[in-house]
Amino acid sequence: MKVSTLETAELIKLVDNTYRDVTFAFSNEIARLCNAMEISAVEVARAGKLGYPRTNLPLPGPVGGPCLEKDPHILIEAASAFGVDMPITAAGRRINETxxxxxxxxxxxxxxxxxxxxxxxxxxxxxxxxxxxxxxxxxxxxxxxxxxxxxxxxxxxxxxxxxxxxxxxxxxxxxxxxxxxxxxxxxxxxxxxxxxxxxxxxxxxxxxxxxxxxxxxxxxxxxxxxxxxxxxxxxxxxxxxxxxxxxxxxxxxxx
The missing domain is CATH 3.40.50.720 (NAD(P)-binding Rossmann-like Domain)
Structure with a gap:
């Protein structure tokens, strides 16, 4: 797919991988809560999206690999050069890393x-x-x-x-x-x-x-x-x- 600039193409890659990282982080945060409440995060994820396409909570799990472990950090660093803070991105990465x-x-x-x-x-x-x-x-x-x-x-x-x-x-x-x-x-x-x-x-x-x-x-x-x-x-x-x-x-x- 052609886009207008090289910067746009690179940002698309970083945004796509960071979106996945943040989505998985939310699921892992829910898993934390389910651990404390003595209920099943898998049941929450699967039953919550049954027949309801707007909710698509993934199953919790470790988040790493050659892209997701680094691209959110690259996005945060790049944004800071433009004076933009990325607190949601940073919080998601922190959850997955801890x-x-x-x-x-x-x-x-x-x-x-x-x-x-x-x-x-x-x-x-x-x-x-x-x-x-x-x-x-x-x-x-x-x-x-x-x-x-x-x-x-x-x-x-x-x-x-x-x-x-x-x-x-x-x-x-x-x-x-x-x-x-x-x-x-x-x-x-x-x-x-x-x-x-x-x-x-x-x-x-x-x-x-x-x-x-x-x-x-x-x-x-x-x-x-x-x-x-x-x-x-x-x-x-x-x-x-x-x-x-x-x-x-x-x-x-x-x-």
């Missing part, structure tokens, strides 16, 4: 509250590419990195594994994780498994089967709500927690 800290703090508190959670847990990070659909091996700007950094401060003695359906074992190892050849092996014997993107592989195995492979106590934390955990019977000693429903988490006799 999400890893908030989730790591939650998981640290959860582990401390669980009787028998080991001092040297095995933790698996699954879905390291910055997005899962469409599938990619692109690690640029992936939110798995800040999540990993924050978790390491809360679990300094943990043993770490990594799994991704597309990313090579060499890249997983360079990430600082021991590669697992399959999702099943990634969760086997783990105390905490963190799903970081929405690659279709994560729904290829039923949630109870995934949880059954874990050590006890075992927690699956799902940033992308890949599973519908309602009315799912989990093995004793395991739990499933998804972003935006911390208070409504599915626990199965976890002390």
């Amino acid at each position: 999400q890893p800290i908030e989730v790591a703090e939650f998981l640290g508190r959860l582990a401390n509250s669980m009787q028998g959670f080991p001092r040297q847990p095995t933790i698996s990070l699954m879905g390291l590419a910055f997005k899962g659909r469409p599938a990619t091996d692109d690690l640029r700007g992936t939110m798995a990195k800040p999540v990993f950094d924050e978790l390491r401060t809360r679990f300094p003695n943990a043993r770490w594994r990594g799994f991704d359906a597309v990313v090579t074992p060499e890249d997983i190892r360079s990430f600082g994780l021991e590669p697992a050849p399959s999702m099943a092996e990634a969760v086997s014997g783990a105390n905490l498994a963190v799903i970081l993107n929405n690659h279709p592989v994560f729904t290829s195995m039923p949630l109870p089967d995934l949880a059954d492979r874990m050590d006890r106590p075992g927690v699956i934390y799902d940033f992308w709500n890949n599973f519908n955990s309602r009315d799912v019977d989990l093995p004793d000693g395991t739990a499933y927690v998804a972003l935006g429903s911390h208070g409504a988490a599915r626990f199965a006799h976890v002390a």
